[in-house]
């Protein structure tokens with residue numbers, strides 16, 4: 001079984017809807033030509049997908065199947081109802097991603113990789129796909145370890161992977177909900193406006209709102225920020241050392257970014 005059977009159609013559908021929405025009702029104006037950014041971001045996605053396949057040909061579903069057959073993982077030690085195992089697996093995988101994201105900001109060499117994502121001069125749905133291939137590989141190992149440790153069921157892994165991908169497209173979309181809706185939705189979810197605060201140029205704002213889907217991890221672990229100092233319209237997005245130029249948007253530049261120039265630390 002290949003997770004891409006499920007993930008690819010959901011990905012294409014969510015991507016199309018989000019791209020249409022942000023083309024129709026953009027929240028902010030991009031400082032750089034869309035196609036230059038899209039080309040770089042989408043080519044980076046391709047390199048990440050290839051790197052993931054090279055390192056982990058079996059995909060995370062294969063990892064879950066292997067753990068299941070071998071009887072490895074915490075859930076195999078206890079007699080817990082199936083639905084509890086499913087819910088707890090998805091919840092703990094999401095929690096792991098929250099902490100993975102915090103680690104990527106905290107540890108300098110991981111920040112070098114993750115900074116490629118933050119160096120986008122604008123945030124739109126393709127930013128949700130812009131991750132350095134090495135970040136993809138590190139993330140695969142972390143997710144794979146959590147799956148094996150828990151003995152997470154295959155279905156939970158499929159749901160989690162599809163949801164993570166869809167939420168990443170969703171919360172990077174360049175749209176703005178009316179403030180009242182946004183505040184209500186933010187009780188449970190990371191909205192576009194909340195996630196843009198995470199893409200602010202100011203470290204005290206970048207190091208908040210780490211969640212990809214639900215907002216309760218940020219509330220629980222004290223990293224939630226409901227308002228930036230600037231308004232959503234005027235928020236300085238990206239990284240100051242990477243101004244919006246065609247060169248900084250090219251896939252070669254993105255691939256080389258962790259290994260070149262001085263890197264700002266966000267602690």
Ligand SMILES: [Zn+2]
Pocket residue numbers: 101105114118198
């Ligand atoms: Zn981040």
